[in-house]
Amino acid sequence: xxxxxxxxxxxxxxxxxxxxxxxxxxxxxxxxxxxxxxxxxxxxxxxxxxxxxxxxxxxxxxxxxxxxxxxxxxxxxxxxxxxxxxxxxxxxxxxxxxxxxxxxxxxxxxxxxxxxxxxxxxxxxxxxxxxxxxxxxxxxxxxxxxxxxxxxxxxxxxxxxxxxxxxxxxxxxxxxxxxxxxxxxxxxxxxxxxxxxxxxxxxxxxxxxxxxxxxxxxxxxxxxxxxxxxxxxxxxxxxxxxxx
Ligand SMILES: Nc1ncnc2c1ncn2[C@@H]1O[C@H](COP(=O)(O)OP(=O)(O)O)[C@@H](O)[C@H]1O
Ligand SMILES: [Mg+2]
Numbered sequence: 001x002x003x004x005x006x007x008x009x010x011x012x013x014x015x016x017x018x019x020x021x022x023x024x025x026x027x028x029x030x031x032x033x034x035x036x037x038x039x040x041x042x043x044x045x046x047x048x049x050x051x052x053x054x055x056x057x058x059x060x061x062x063x064x065x066x067x068x069x070x071x072x073x074x075x076x077x078x079x080x081x082x083x084x085x086x087x088x089x090x091x092x093x094x095x096x097x098x099x100x101x102x103x104x105x106x107x108x109x110x111x112x113x114x115x116x117x118x119x120x121x122x123x124x125x126x127x128x129x130x131x132x133x134x135x136x137x138x139x140x141x142x143x144x145x146x147x148x149x150x151x152x153x154x155x156x157x158x159x160x161x162x163x164x165x166x167x168x169x170x171x172x173x174x175x176x177x178x179x180x181x182x183x184x185x186x187x188x189x190x191x192x193x194x195x196x197x198x199x200x201x202x203x204x205x206x207x208x209x210x211x212x213x214x215x216x217x218x219x220x221x222x223x224x225x226x227x228x229x230x231x232x233x234x235x236x237x238x239x240x241x242x243x244x
Contacts, residue, residue, distance in 0.1 A: 032208050033194070036197070087151065088170075130176060194207065207225070
């Protein structure tokens with residue numbers, strides 16, 4: 001299906017440190033790509049760069065061959081509607097109720113949608129993730145796992161075709177994690193693109209078509225999910241690399 005996201009010679013600097021160093025890679029449309037590697041290696045930063053949420057100091061990021069940094073407001077909104085992000089820290093708006101957190105993406109991207117329909121869609125995605133509690137409280141009243149569920153549900157509201165997920169099964173019990181995995185798998189089966197960070201190699205083997213190993217801000221290895229599942233030496237090597 002071709003490339004949906006491309007990073008070309010991307011460099012990212014924070015506090016005078018090179019966090020991402022001249023990285024070039026392509027993410028294939030309709031496929032699941034996993035970013036794995038040791039903690040602090042730059043996975044979350046690369047995910048945010050690929051999602052257009054951080055601007056590279058050098059190089060460029062393209063969505064369907066359009067430079068994200070050069071998009072006008074209409075193109076940016078169009079991109080943001082199609083691409084959703086579940087952040088490692090959930091990133092819910094702390095001073096808004098859960099309901100407001102859920103409502104805002106629909107208000108932005110579908111301003112004509114009647115409240116009744118918004119509420120129907122919000123209930124639908126919350127049902128899918130298995131969240132049943134009150135929506136009127138602030139995110140801080142929830143456990144980390146519950147915040148993850150809301151963040152995940154919020155990301156699914158606008159029916160994204162490109163989904164970025166950062167350590168999205170962390171802090172969840174097994175049932176909840178499995179429910180989210182099934183939702184992501186269903187998206188993949190519909191031909192949507194998944195780009196995810198996860199340190200659970202079983203999940204990487206289950207979902208990923210491609211695996212990028214990230215360490216010290218560079219792409220150090222690239223292989224397929226099938227290789228990871230069938231090559232035991234590779235799997236062991238990777239397991240050690242992630243733990244380091
Ligand atoms: N905004 C920032 N300011 C300073 N340092 C940062 C910033 N973002 C990331 N870093 C640093 O960059 C490195 C990579 O971080 P991150 O992308 O979160 O790695 P990973 O997700 O692989 O654990 C870490 O050393 C982190 O401390
Ligand atoms: Mg991270």
